Amino acid sequence: MPSLDSQLINQMTEWRRHLHRYPECGFEVQQTSDFIAEKLESFGIEVVRNIGQTGVVGILNAGDGNASIGLRADMDALHIHEQNSFEYRSQHKGKMHACGHDGHSAMLLGAACHLAQAPSFNGTVYFIFQPDEEHGQGAQAMIDDGLFERFQIDAVYGLHNLPGMPEGSFTVRPGSLMASESSFEIQILGIGGHAAMPHTGIDPLVTGAQVVMALQTLVSRNLSAIHETAVVSATEFITNGTVNVIPSEVTIKGDCRCFTEQTLAKLEQRMERIVAGICEAAGAEYRFNFVNTFYPTVNSHAETDYAIAAANAALGNDKVNGSCDPLTISEDFSSMLRVKPGCYALLGNGTESVGGCALHNPEYDFNDRILGKGASYWVQLVSDRLK
Numbered sequence: 001m002p003s004l005d006s007q008l009i010n011q012m013t014e015w016r017r018h019l020h021r022y023p024e025c026g027f028e029v030q031q032t033s034d035f036i037a038e039k040l041e042s043f044g045i046e047v048v049r050n051i052g053q054t055g056v057v058g059i060l061n062a063g064d065g066n067a068s069i070g071l072r073a074d075m076d077a078l079h080i081h082e083q084n085s086f087e088y089r090s091q092h093k094g095k096m097h098a099c100g101h102d103g104h105s106a107m108l109l110g111a112a113c114h115l116a117q118a119p120s121f122n123g124t125v126y127f128i129f130q131p132d133e134e135h136g137q138g139a140q141a142m143i144d145d146g147l148f149e150r151f152q153i154d155a156v157y158g159l160h161n162l163p164g165m166p167e168g169s170f171t172v173r174p175g176s177l178m179a180s181e182s183s184f185e186i187q188i189l190g191i192g193g194h195a196a197m198p199h200t201g202i203d204p205l206v207t208g209a210q211v212v213m214a215l216q217t218l219v220s221r222n223l224s225a226i227h228e229t230a231v232v233s234a235t236e237f238i239t240n241g242t243v244n245v246i247p248s249e250v251t252i253k254g255d256c257r258c259f260t261e262q263t264l265a266k267l268e269q270r271m272e273r274i275v276a277g278i279c280e281a282a283g284a285e286y287r288f289n290f291v292n293t294f295y296p297t298v299n300s301h302a303e304t305d306y307a308i309a310a311a312n313a314a315l316g317n318d319k320v321n322g323s324c325d326p327l328t329i330s331e332d333f334s335s336m337l338r339v340k341p342g343c344y345a346l347l348g349n350g351t352e353s354v355g356g357c358a359l360h361n362p363e364y365d366f367n368d369r370i371l372g373k374g375a376s377y378w379v380q381l382v383s384d385r386l387k
Contacts, residue, residue, distance in 0.1 A: 002314060002379040004372050008110055012371040015039065016106035017088040020366070023077030023095045023102070026132045027053045027141070032075045032105075036129050039109050043116040045127070048150075052142030056129040057151060058112055062386075063122030069385050070126040070156035070340070071378055072333060073108040074101045074133035083362040099359050100161040100349065103366030103374070105129060107159070110371060111378035120379075121386035126151050136181070136293040139335040148339055155303050156342040157381060158333040159374055161366060163356050165348030168373045170311040171324040172345040174304040176259035178297035179231075181330035182268070185253050186211060186275050187287040192241065192248030201246055205239055207282040208250035212237065214274045215254075222270050223263060230258035230267060231328060257328050259296050294330035300341035307343040310381035315373060347374050 015035075024032050033054045037047045040058040048057045054075075082089050082096035090096040097103075112127045128147070132138030147153075165171065188211065190204035212234045219230050234254040241247030256267050268290045279286040299307075308322040324346075333344050347370055349355040355367030 002114070002376045002383070004110065004114055004375055004379070008113060009372045011113070012106045012110040012375065013368045015109055016102050016366060016368060016371060019102035019105055020097045021088045021091050023090050023092050023097045025077050025079055025095055026135060027138070029054050029075045029131045033129065033131070036075065036105060036109065040112060040127065043113050045112060045116055051147060052131065052138060052145045054131045055138065055142045055145070057147070058127035059151070060112065060116055060119070060125045060127070062119035065123035065386060067123040067386050068126060068152055068154045069123070069382060070128050070151075070153040071108055071111065071382070072128040072130055072156060072158045072336065073104040074130050074138070075105055076101060076132050076134055076138065078134055078360060080360070080362050084365060086365070096362065097366070098361060098364045099134065100364075100366040101133065103161055103371060104159065107371055107374035108378060110375035111382070114375065114379055115382060120383045123386035125382050125386070126153050128156070133332050136330070136332040139332040143335060143339060153340060156336050156340045157303070157307065158342070158344040159377065160331065160344070160346055161349040161370065162346040163349045163358055163364070164351060165346065167348055167350040167355055167367060168315060168370050169319045169321070169348035170315055170345060170377070171321040172299065172304055172307055172343065173322070173324050173326065174299050174301040176296050176298050176326050177344055178326065178331050178334070179257035179259055179328045180264050180292060180296045180334075181294040182256040182264065182290060182292040183253070184256065184271060185251065185289045188250045188252070188279060189285040189287070190248055190282070192246045195244045195246055198246055202283050203246050204250040204284055205241065205247055207278060207284050208237065208252055210278050211252060211275055214278060215271065218267060218270055218274070222266065228258070228260070228263045228266075229326070230256065230263055232256050232267065257330065259326055261296060264292065264296070294332055295334040295338060297331050297334040297344050298337055299343045300337070303341050303343040306385060307345050307381065310384050311345070311377055313384070314376040314380040347377070
């Protein structure tokens with residue numbers, strides 16, 4: 001395991017708690033990005049700001065090698081009012097770091113500090129601090145702003161904490177690790193009227209009910225049970241009718257998740273086909289909107305092997321699971337993996353009162369005891385990949 005001194009680990013804890021105290025959301029993370037950029041500059045690292053609005057990239061060169069690696073952490077918080085009572089709780093009403101991005105940023109800052117002081121590598125490390133992961137727009141914004149054109153990054157890696165996994169354990173898999181997330185909205189337009197005379201109109205409520213039931217066949221009758229895992233959930237059914245009025249309009253909203261872009265495209269196509277067919281049969285009109293927010297997170301095989309090797313060296317073989325089950329949660333690091341080879345992995349936040357509280361919960365807190373473990377993994381990965 002790379003030797004991180006206790007002073008650096010204490011500093012990481014201070015940085016993490018500072019970020020926790022002053023959370024910012026979306027792209028509005030200027031205070032956070034300034035704090036991170038100033039820390040990187042204090043380590044002697046070159047900094048480029050305002051990539052993808054408020055993203056930060058730190059650049060550290062050592063030796064004469066041409067190889068490079070990108071390490072990414074997310075910076076944004078959530079619109080949740082914190083219910084913790086510790087002294088570093090959120091000072092921004094209605095905002096908190098309920099997903100651990102404060103810890104991710106602190107771990108990457110710690111790795112940057114260590115590597116700047118003891119550059120045990122030959123090449124270039126890019127430290128990527130990204131805004132707006134929670135809404136699924138930050139990674140693409142940085143890409144659109146030239147992240148991979150302005151910086152010659154060979155491969156990119158990400159790391160996220162996971163409550164419920166033992167403290168400091170590491171889990172990953174090649175291929176699809178996390179699912180896509182897409183939302184759909186179906187508007188069915190009929191002819192409303194008196195509930196006593198339904199034959200005089202076109203009832204969109206009955207048509208909508210048929211659509212909801214038919215959507216259940218998307219997974220069971222359109223996708224392979226072995227190769228095309230997916231979840232389709234209708235979550236809202238809204239009408240403009242009342243107790244004695246047949247509505248003229250129904251809106252159905254919901255959520256889809258799957259593990260490949262091929263399955264994603266098939267879901268969208270087949271869903272609209274179902275809606276169109278049922279509405280045609282009923283004489284109703286429809287509007288269909290399908291919005292993909294997160295792509296599937298797909299790890300490349302070689303980079304996953306490198307991540308597993310680094311985790312074994314940094315954390316111990318007994319702490320590493322290199323073939324975990326895929327997860328139906330989503331992550332916008334997936335957009336970076338569509339452009340560059342790379343690997344996204346999960347680091348256990350703990351199972352007890354410290355670290356065990358679920359993500360996106362008002363009582364969540366990042367477990368400071370894993371800061372050194374995450375930073376050690378980053379340092380080991382850089383040392384391995386840029387020999």
